[in-house]
Amino acid sequence: MRWSERMKQRYEEHLRNGGPTEILAIESSCDETAAAVVRDGRVIISSVVASQMSSHERFGGVVPEVASRAHVEQISLVVDEALQKADRTLSELQAIAVTSGPGLIGALFVGVTAAKTLAQVAGLPIIDVHHLAGHMYAAALSDGVEPPFIALIVSGGHTELLQVNAGGEIIRLGKTRDDAAGEVFDKIARALELGYPGGPLIQQLASQGDPEYFDFPQAKLGDHSFDFSFSGLKSAVLLHLDRAKKSSQPLRKADIAASFQRAVVAALIAKTREALLQTGLDTLVVAGGVAANLALRDAAKSLCEELGIRLAVPDFWLCTDNAAMIGAAAYMRYKQRKLADLTLTGRAEFSIDQW
Amino acid sequence: MALLAIDTATPTLALAVSDDDGHVLAAFASRIPKMHATYAHPLMDEMLAVLSLEPQDIRGVIVGVGPGSYTGVRIGVTFAKVFAYALDIPIIGESSLAAAAFALRTHCGVVAVMWDARRKSVYSAVYRVQYGTFQEVLAEGKREIAAFMTSLAQVVQKDEAIYLVGDVAKAIYEQYASTFLLHPLIVADETASVYAEHLLALGYPELCTKMQSREVGDHGKDAHVLVPRYLQLAEAEARWLEKRRGSTGNESE
Ligand SMILES: [Zn+2]
Numbered sequence: 001m002r003w004s005e006r007m008k009q010r011y012e013e014h015l016r017n018g019g020p021t022e023i024l025a026i027e028s029s030c031d032e033t034a035a036a037v038v039r040d041g042r043v044i045i046s047s048v049v050a051s052q053m054s055s056h057e058r059f060g061g062v063v064p065e066v067a068s069r070a071h072v073e074q075i076s077l078v079v080d081e082a083l084q085k086a087d088r089t090l091s092e093l094q095a096i097a098v099t100s101g102p103g104l105i106g107a108l109f110v111g112v113t114a115a116k117t118l119a120q121v122a123g124l125p126i127i128d129v130h131h132l133a134g135h136m137y138a139a140a141l142s143d144g145v146e147p148p149f150i151a152l153i154v155s156g157g158h159t160e161l162l163q164v165n166a167g168g169e170i171i172r173l174g175k176t177r178d179d180a181a182g183e184v185f186d187k188i189a190r191a192l193e194l195g196y197p198g199g200p201l202i203q204q205l206a207s208q209g210d211p212e213y214f215d216f217p218q219a220k221l222g223d224h225s226f227d228f229s230f231s232g233l234k235s236a237v238l239l240h241l242d243r244a245k246k247s248s249q250p251l252r253k254a255d256i257a258a259s260f261q262r263a264v265v266a267a268l269i270a271k272t273r274e275a276l277l278q279t280g281l282d283t284l285v286v287a288g289g290v291a292a293n294l295a296l297r298d299a300a301k302s303l304c305e306e307l308g309i310r311l312a313v314p315d316f317w318l319c320t321d322n323a324a325m326i327g328a329a330a331y332m333r334y335k336q337r338k339l340a341d342l343t344l345t346g347r348a349e350f351s352i353d354q355w
Numbered sequence: 356m357a358l359l360a361i362d363t364a365t366p367t368l369a370l371a372v373s374d375d376d377g378h379v380l381a382a383f384a385s386r387i388p389k390m391h392a393t394y395a396h397p398l399m400d401e402m403l404a405v406l407s408l409e410p411q412d413i414r415g416v417i418v419g420v421g422p423g424s425y426t427g428v429r430i431g432v433t434f435a436k437v438f439a440y441a442l443d444i445p446i447i448g449e450s451s452l453a454a455a456a457f458a459l460r461t462h463c464g465v466v467a468v469m470w471d472a473r474r475k476s477v478y479s480a481v482y483r484v485q486y487g488t489f490q491e492v493l494a495e496g497k498r499e500i501a502a503f504m505t506s507l508a509q510v511v512q513k514d515e516a517i518y519l520v521g522d523v524a525k526a527i528y529e530q531y532a533s534t535f536l537l538h539p540l541i542v543a544d545e546t547a548s549v550y551a552e553h554l555l556a557l558g559y560p561e562l563c564t565k566m567q568s569r570e571v572g573d574h575g576k577d578a579h580v581l582v583p584r585y586l587q588l589a590e591a592e593a594r595w596l597e598k599r600r601g602s603t604g605n606e607s608e
Pocket of ligand 1: 131135143155320321
């Protein structure tokens with residue numbers, strides 16, 4: 001019997017008979033090889049992340065070829081560990097989910113190939129998950145939140161403002177027109193000679209500085225756009241650093257970090273506020289690697305208190321890349337019969353409204 | 356019960372299934388570059404369906420581990436290792452170069468396999484074939500073309516035929532025909548291709564040994580350690596090592 005027939009039998013039977021939906025999810029879009037087993041999009045039964053951080057640190061950023069090689073070495077081990085920790089065999093599960101993009105194409109291929117192989121062997125459905133949708137649904141794991149909501153997703157590669165309707169349909173309201181917020185954190189951290197990755201290092205330094213000391217500019221992008229731009233802010237900070245280094249004045253690194261961080265957060269929150277007011281939605285999800293930033297979390301909290309709405313933010317450990325979030329995002333698709341097939345492949349570019 | 360062979364290190368996507376005795380039941384090859392990730396699974400599914408087999412009927416896997424396209428080889432290796440892991444069956448990796456040369460094992464002479472590795476270099480190896488016997492005479496490596504030709508001249512015996520195999524075979528034939536005037540020099544294949552039936556035949560004895568020598572239940576573990584044979588460091592890594600060597604060199608002065 002072909003995979004499609006074997007898979008359909010199981011799938012239809014499960015939808016008919018009900019019972020918990022346990023999904024094995026795989027994530028390999030960047031520098032973490034991860035697998036997890038998630039029940040009903042809410043409960044993490046197991047989650048394993050093999051980080052390559054230490055192998056990329058020396059390069060000051062993620063090297064795609066190094067990442068892809070590490071994924072091949074880790075993938076079966078990570079899947080095995082996730083199944084063992086969950087005390088499940090493949091045939092006890094209901095589906096295999098995988099990040100198909102966006103991300104590093106060679107890295108994505110490893111995860112997608114592994115997922116298709118597992119699905120083929122076990123006769124399970126395959127669910128294709130957009131990486132940013134994964135970040136967003138990480139909030140469901142911590143907080144049980146369900147659409148509709150506004151989602152602000154901020155990471156090293158992305159800055160997006162999304163409207164998610166009750167059925168899970170995603171409308172992209174805005175995105176960054178240049179650098180992603182996390183990327184700017186990395187660049188400024190490098191300019192301040194703090195190291196990599198920049199986010200946590202800037203946050204740490206900023207905690208000792210005065211966020212009002214410098215008034216770095218925020219981008220103004222027309223009246224009604226929800227887009228972001230951070231290149232002007234980045235240039236201003238770099239220019240300031242350049243000038244300060246040339247003068248004999250002491251470099252106020254902590255004040256620079258704090259003021260820079262305040263400017264980024266203010267820009268993110270301003271657009272988010274507009275989106276909430278305009279759509280009238282009463283829930284905000286803040287997710288992605290930068291959602292671990294305390295200043296951003298605090299600002300989002302104040303905003304939601306002020307507007308009297310609900311804030312859902314993933315636990316810290318679920319903000320960075322992991323597979324549990326992919327399993328959470330896959331659940332709704334499983335229920336909605338949105339399955340992929342054996343031709344699923346990695347997509348380096350993958351707009352979230354195409355998902 | 357059946358065995359599976361897969362190679363994706365070259366622009367050819369190659370799959371084969373044999374019975375337990377290594378007799379090929381089905382083999383597939385397509386030359387659609389960069390589509391390996393998309394089509395390896397559907398084609399495998401089709402092949403098993405035609406043979407009325409289930410994935411669970413496969414008892415051992417042979418995979419081409421390169422050298423070749425980095426991205427390409429990772430697809431086959433990931434496919435094969437996850438397959439073997441999930442079914443808890445033995446897996447072995449074989450050189451993709453050797454598998455390409457193995458196609459000529461019933462000939463007599465040396466087979467020089469050379470695949471373009473850019474910057475005037477090739478992934479290369481030389482094997483001696485004699486009516487069914489197959490022996491490596493120059494280990495696989497990434498070499499400059501000129502250096503490879505020098506090595507080839509050293510290992511080839513008097514009057515021995517030289518079969519050139521690979522996507523640069525024709526160009527090398529034209530450039531080096533005069534160097535090997537005393538040898539029959541034959542361009543046997545002008546593509547960088549591995550056909551899975553040859554990979555299967557090459558790996559079959561080793562796979563059999565492994566299948567018989569191991570406790571059931573131990574098999575799937577081999578899959579975890581299987582990695583592609585890239586034959587070189589990632590570029591960034593090579594540069595980083597170079598730099599570090601430079602700086603530690605200075606420190607010791
Ligand atoms: Zn991410």
